[in-house]
Amino acid sequence: MSMQGSVLAVGKCLACLEFMLLPVWQGIRASSGIGDGWSQGLGRCLRWEPSSPGQGPRMPVFDYPVWLVLCRRGRARLREVCQRGRGVIRLPADILRFKLPQLYDxxxxxxxxxxxxxxxxxxxxxxxxxxxxxxxxxxxxxxxxxxxxxxxxxxxxxxxxxxxxxxxxxxxxxxxxxxxxxxxxxxxxxxxxxxxxxxxxxxxxxxxxxxxxxxxxxxxxxxxxxxxxxxxxxxxxxxxxxxxxxxxxxxxxxxxxxxxxxxxxxxxxxxxxxxxxxxxxxxxxxxxxxxxxxxxxxxxxxxxxxxxxxxxxxxxxxxxxxxxxxxxxxxxxxxxxxxxxxxxxxxxxxxxxxxxxxxxxxxxxxxxxxxxxxxxxxxxxxxxxxxxxxxxxxxxxxxxxxxxxxxxxxxxxxxxxxxxxxxxxxxxx
Missing domain, CATH: 1.20.1070 (Rhopdopsin 7-helix transmembrane proteins)
Known part of the structure; x- marks a missing residue:
């Protein structure tokens, strides 16, 4: 795979990740405004440059490595996302208290x-x-x-x-x-x-x-x-x-x-x-x-x-x-x-x-x-x-x-x- 294809694949993965987590980010943005910071941070990480003169932006170029996105307050933001997501998938108390029936000799x-x-x-x-x-x-x-x-x-x-x-x-x-x-x-x-x-x-x-x-x-x-x-x-x-x-x-x-x-x-x-x-x-x-x-x-x-x-x-x-x-x-x-x-x-x-x-x-x-x-x-x-x-x-x-x-x-x-x-x-x- 060429260098250009690898970069395009990484860009698609990040776009899919943003699409899947968008509902959770919107919930967080409504309360703490973290969604805007996340989008701005992601925007600072990526910029789109034309692959040749006269063509539109097609290939993403990274200002600095992707792992810095997670290092610069990324862990704290992911932790808050997980805490809010846990409330969405929380099981009812009756199911959590469910016990298997007793067996006998x-x-x-x-x-x-x-x-x-x-x-x-x-x-x-x-x-x-x-x-x-x-x-x-x-x-x-x-x-x-x-x-x-x-x-x-x-x-x-x-x-x-x-x-x-x-x-x-x-x-x-x-x-x-x-x-x-x-x-x-x-x-x-x-x-x-x-x-x-x-x-x-x-x-x-x-x-x-x-x-x-x-x-x-x-x-x-x-x-x-x-x-x-x-x-x-x-x-x-x-x-x-x-x-x-x-x-x-x-x-x-x-x-x-x-x-x-x-x-x-x-x-x-x-x-x-x-x-x-x-x-x-x-x-x-x-x-x-x-x-x-x-x-x-x-x-x-x-x-x-x-x-x-x-x-x-x-x-x-x-x-x-x-x-x-x-x-x-x-x-x-x-x-x-x-x-x-x-x-x-x-x-x-x-x-x-x-x-x-x-x-x-x-x-x-x-x-x-x-x-x-x-x-x-x-x-x-x-x-x-x-x-x-x-x-x-x-x-x-x-x-x-x-x-x-x-x-x-x-x-x-x-x-x-x-x-x-x-x-x-x-x-x-």
């Missing part, structure tokens, strides 16, 4: 709120809804559980929007199984995030929140069955008895999953191991049934009869992460090896969430790849999806699962002993 909260090998970082067991929302923005033992499912929700929504711009979900019936699947993989992580957020309002709300979480997971398993039954089904299974009854059986599995997992929460305090086993079985049974067509295709591929290799590779990655998810859910590692060391970051439930989301991503890619590559063959063999076997099944299953959740929630919301006591008090009055 496992011996300070009721047993229903405790998690295996998690010692500290618990929220208040009777938090308000606003407290629960705010708790997601400060570190506790549920913060990462909330965000590891809330952020993937937006990722799946983005993928859904991209598919909506490329596929015709309204009139093309072949895309309806994918529509059902995409809706449900957006719902289940969001429901889980809400369950972890509002699970500390009361013992009853904790159970009900996780009832909805289990219901969303069971509907997700139904979405997997619908997409697998229409896109992933092996060629030799098309139009067979299994193919025709695949989705209805999946509806029964979804209701079984919701019912058994909700019932397991009532045994959690007295029989924790039995409750864990029942909940694990509730999710494993639909998984084994849904992935049976995929396992069959993988066996055929091992025998040399492979279909879409890109789809099968994505499905294999999904199965790998599905097994990892099941292991993390049942093993409670690594917090079981070092209780209290992974209370906030790194415990098994967070890893379980991450593994489940990554597995769902590979599953989604495999389903989309199968849908695109097998369309001509499936439609040619009469395997066109119907409204009843896709969207109709989703609506019916959604209503049935809500009914199951309502049945298990009713004893928690309505307590006969309290109602009889209240009625007795009214009679006495």
């Amino acid at each position: 496992n011996h300070q909260i009721p047993k229903v709120f405790r998690e295996d090998s998690i010692i500290s970082g618990y929220r208040h067991p009777k938090s308000s809804a606003l407290d629960c929302v705010l708790s997601s923005f400060h570190m506790n033992n549920e913060t990462m559980n909330i965000w590891t499912h809330f952020l993937p929700t937006w990722y799946f929504l983005w993928r859904f929007c991209v598919l909506c711009s490329t596929l015709n979900f309204l009139t093309d019936s072949y895309t309806w199984p994918l529509l059902v699947y995409m809706v449900l993989i957006c719902i289940y992580p969001f429901t889980s995030s809400c369950a972890h957020t509002f699970s500390t309002m009361s013992p009853e709300s904790r159970h009900i929140c996780y009832f909805f979480d289990y219901g969303a997971l069971s509907l997700y398993s139904l979405g997997c069955a619908i997409s697998y039954g229409h896109y992933v089904i092996p060629d030799c299974w098309v139009n067979s008895f299994v193919h025709q009854h695949f989705v209805p059986i999946a509806v029964g599995n979804a209701l079984f999953c919701t019912s058994l997992s909700c019932y397991s929460r009532f045994l959690e305090l007295q029989f924790p191991k039995r409750s864990k086993v029942m909940r694990t079985v509730a999710f494993i049974v639909p998984f084994i049934f849904d992935t049976a067509p995929l396992f069959y295709r993988i066996v055929l591929c091992c025998g040399g009869n492979c279909g879409s290799s890109s789809a099968l590779s994505s499905h294999c990655y999904h199965l790998l992460f599905a097994f990892l998810t099941c292991f993390l859910f049942t093993a409670h590692l690594p917090e079981r090896l070092a209780p209290g060391r992974f209370d906030y970051i790194g415990h098994s439930h967070q890893l379980f969430h991450v593994s489940a989301v990554v597995g769902t991503h590979f599953q989604m890619e495999g389903v989309i790849a199968d849908m695109m590559s097998r369309r001509a063959w499936l439609v040619g063999h009469g395997a066109t999806p119907s409204f009843l076997s896709t969207i109709g099944v989703l609506v019916v299953s959604f209503a049935l699962n809500l009914g199951v959740i309502g049945i298990f929630s009713a004893p928690l919301l309505w307590k006969p002993d309290q109602s009889h006591a209240a009625a007795r008090e009214r009679k006495e009055q």
Whole structure:
């Protein structure tokens, strides 16, 4: 850079600085007149001379070095500018007095709120809804559980929007199984995030929140069955008895999953191991049934009869992460090896969430790849999806699962002993 260019750059920087600080100087000038002195001092530092005879002033020439501007009362003036600027950006007193909510250890909260090998970082067991929302923005033992499912929700929504711009979900019936699947993989992580957020309002709300979480997971398993039954089904299974009854059986599995997992929460305090086993079985049974067509295709591929290799590779990655998810859910590692060391970051439930989301991503890619590559063959063999076997099944299953959740929630919301006591008090009055 030439000398003239360097001087021009410095002049522009000083002009920008004067423009940015002009409102503050005006406030100071109104009270102390320092703004005029500053402008005069800056004017004495710079003068503009023509670069050649007959041309206007273009190049600044310094009478003395710039650092003298700051040395000659510059520090005092900058200090006053900062003091006046501090009043402009002063935070309200309520914000300055804000304190993070208190966190508790496992011996300070009721047993229903405790998690295996998690010692500290618990929220208040009777938090308000606003407290629960705010708790997601400060570190506790549920913060990462909330965000590891809330952020993937937006990722799946983005993928859904991209598919909506490329596929015709309204009139093309072949895309309806994918529509059902995409809706449900957006719902289940969001429901889980809400369950972890509002699970500390009361013992009853904790159970009900996780009832909805289990219901969303069971509907997700139904979405997997619908997409697998229409896109992933092996060629030799098309139009067979299994193919025709695949989705209805999946509806029964979804209701079984919701019912058994909700019932397991009532045994959690007295029989924790039995409750864990029942909940694990509730999710494993639909998984084994849904992935049976995929396992069959993988066996055929091992025998040399492979279909879409890109789809099968994505499905294999999904199965790998599905097994990892099941292991993390049942093993409670690594917090079981070092209780209290992974209370906030790194415990098994967070890893379980991450593994489940990554597995769902590979599953989604495999389903989309199968849908695109097998369309001509499936439609040619009469395997066109119907409204009843896709969207109709989703609506019916959604209503049935809500009914199951309502049945298990009713004893928690309505307590006969309290109602009889209240009625007795009214009679006495």
